[in-house]
Amino acid sequence: MPEYREIIDNPRSERIRRIAELSERRRRQRYGRFMIEGPQCVREAVACQPQCLLDIYVEVEPDAGMKPVSTAAAQIRNSALKAAPRAYIHYVSSRTMQAISKDAQGIVAVGRLEDLQVQANSLLLPQDQTGQAESVQVAALWQVRDPGNEGTIIRTADAAGLQALLLVDDCVDPFSPKVLRATAGSIFHIPVVQVSTDEFFTWVQTRQLPVVAADVYGTSDRVPVSLPDMLAQSKEAASGLALLFGNEARGLPTALLERSDSIVSIPIYGKAESLNLAMSAAVLLYSLAMSSRLGRM
Amino acid sequence: MPEYREIIDNPRSERIRRIAELSERRRRQRYGRFMIEGPQCVREAVACQPQCLLDIYVEVEPDAGMKPVSTAAAQIRNSALKAAPRAYIHYVSSRTMQAISKDAQGIVAVGRLEDLQVQANSLLLPQDQTGQAESVQVAALWQVRDPGNEGTIIRTADAAGLQALLLVDDCVDPFSPKVLRATAGSIFHIPVVQVSTDEFFTWVQTRQLPVVAADVYGTSDRVPVSLPDMLAQSKEAASGLALLFGNEARGLPTALLERSDSIVSIPIYGKAESLNLAMSAAVLLYSLAMSSRLGRM
Numbered sequence: 001m002p003e004y005r006e007i008i009d010n011p012r013s014e015r016i017r018r019i020a021e022l023s024e025r026r027r028r029q030r031y032g033r034f035m036i037e038g039p040q041c042v043r044e045a046v047a048c049q050p051q052c053l054l055d056i057y058v059e060v061e062p063d064a065g066m067k068p069v070s071t072a073a074a075q076i077r078n079s080a081l082k083a084a085p086r087a088y089i090h091y092v093s094s095r096t097m098q099a100i101s102k103d104a105q106g107i108v109a110v111g112r113l114e115d116l117q118v119q120a121n122s123l124l125l126p127q128d129q130t131g132q133a134e135s136v137q138v139a140a141l142w143q144v145r146d147p148g149n150e151g152t153i154i155r156t157a158d159a160a161g162l163q164a165l166l167l168v169d170d171c172v173d174p175f176s177p178k179v180l181r182a183t184a185g186s187i188f189h190i191p192v193v194q195v196s197t198d199e200f201f202t203w204v205q206t207r208q209l210p211v212v213a214a215d216v217y218g219t220s221d222r223v224p225v226s227l228p229d230m231l232a233q234s235k236e237a238a239s240g241l242a243l244l245f246g247n248e249a250r251g252l253p254t255a256l257l258e259r260s261d262s263i264v265s266i267p268i269y270g271k272a273e274s275l276n277l278a279m280s281a282a283v284l285l286y287s288l289a290m291s292s293r294l295g296r297m
Numbered sequence: 298m299p300e301y302r303e304i305i306d307n308p309r310s311e312r313i314r315r316i317a318e319l320s321e322r323r324r325r326q327r328y329g330r331f332m333i334e335g336p337q338c339v340r341e342a343v344a345c346q347p348q349c350l351l352d353i354y355v356e357v358e359p360d361a362g363m364k365p366v367s368t369a370a371a372q373i374r375n376s377a378l379k380a381a382p383r384a385y386i387h388y389v390s391s392r393t394m395q396a397i398s399k400d401a402q403g404i405v406a407v408g409r410l411e412d413l414q415v416q417a418n419s420l421l422l423p424q425d426q427t428g429q430a431e432s433v434q435v436a437a438l439w440q441v442r443d444p445g446n447e448g449t450i451i452r453t454a455d456a457a458g459l460q461a462l463l464l465v466d467d468c469v470d471p472f473s474p475k476v477l478r479a480t481a482g483s484i485f486h487i488p489v490v491q492v493s494t495d496e497f498f499t500w501v502q503t504r505q506l507p508v509v510a511a512d513v514y515g516t517s518d519r520v521p522v523s524l525p526d527m528l529a530q531s532k533e534a535a536s537g538l539a540l541l542f543g544n545e546a547r548g549l550p551t552a553l554l555e556r557s558d559s560i561v562s563i564p565i566y567g568k569a570e571s572l573n574l575a576m577s578a579a580v581l582l583y584s585l586a587m588s589s590r591l592g593r594m
Contacts, residue, residue, distance in 0.1 A: 048568065156569075159567055160567065270487065271483070
């Protein structure tokens, strides 16, 4: 809410340098803050998670009073003045914004990490009265390393109406600027939870969610079920599940496939060897989301 | 088939410079050739379009006879010796390969453009005896500009068993190295046809393929049909169609929506504003491919 009505025009100041440093994971961890770049992400943060916002930096035109460089930035500033109780609004010159981020498009915000970091134990899901999860769909990524993939899958999980996205073991930090941009703001819409492999399996067991692993090959004991067959049965989709995806290059290790309740594969009708991770996730998440909704109708 | 058993070790030679220049569109057009980087793409070119191959460059280890640096490269070289009748095999040093491409991973090939460039008129599709297209599914991209998107959609169209991919109006050149890499070799599996907007509509009309435009908003006259509703009717998917996708940022212009037979949108179940182009394409192409196959069973 507070607004500093003077223009920051010192790209080399300590404050500006510290914001730019939030592109590095170790700085985010040390300061407990992260950077939100561009109108799309800042708008969603203001709309859905205003409590996490500490500072908003708006780029203004030179010699035009305090006029933001874009209408989008001006609108978000106005919303933030009402919705973000703790956020300070600052105005910066073009060269100062360049020093903060090359991807600002006129607006950048700084958020408090702990307000968005969800602990697995505290994540509440809609559950029916027997305590069994009903129609809960979550996705889990194991050791996903590409920021674009991770962000795009978070965005798709949001669009498909999933209740949460779990990052299992050593995935890329969801608060890195590249991941954030690829989510197009969806990181402010659904809970993104970082867990170890054991924590993940405990979490789904507690909630009685079957784990469906996405894998082309399966194990020596189990052949994957083809997606259309799984949709035809449609029990699983309708009663809730956790869809587990592996690393871009290595997929899921046998140990994780063995701990999963079933294995699903996407049929290849043409000559391609496979789909890439993000496309597989889009096909599976949406097929199951549409199927479970049709099943409930 | 012919093999030059001496190692090229001159990164600055005219020949090497000319291959590297094939990363530029105007050079590809002038020389009528394109560059195929890396084991995955070269392997698929050798397996599925060997007639287009002119030269294959294999990186060899220093002081180890003519031993390729990777087993993959060695295997592809062996296949090419049998399968690619016109291709010359050359061996190059590591620094020479670096000068050709940073993404070679030990093997690069040069292909003749005219052998892969399919003319819309000459593209044959499976048709029934009445002349009406039966279960033909093709995808069309209008003014798609991101190489990664275009390549990934070609790969997904291949995996989903589509018969062709049409690039309408001014799309990114499918023979650029970035697109080729993103196809993971699928450009050698399905015909990729470059057409103008008018040629596209004539082409689908001749083949009696209804055009289904993917669009969130529709026109003032027509609301988009939601994908699950379209799948429930499933007529269109079973009897063949052309799915049309628009530009990443601007989508499809009204004029093109009005010329299409129907408009389909993917439901958003969560808070995301939309899916990105590649993810939308994955969801639509696969939903329709799976649905038409179930319908035919």
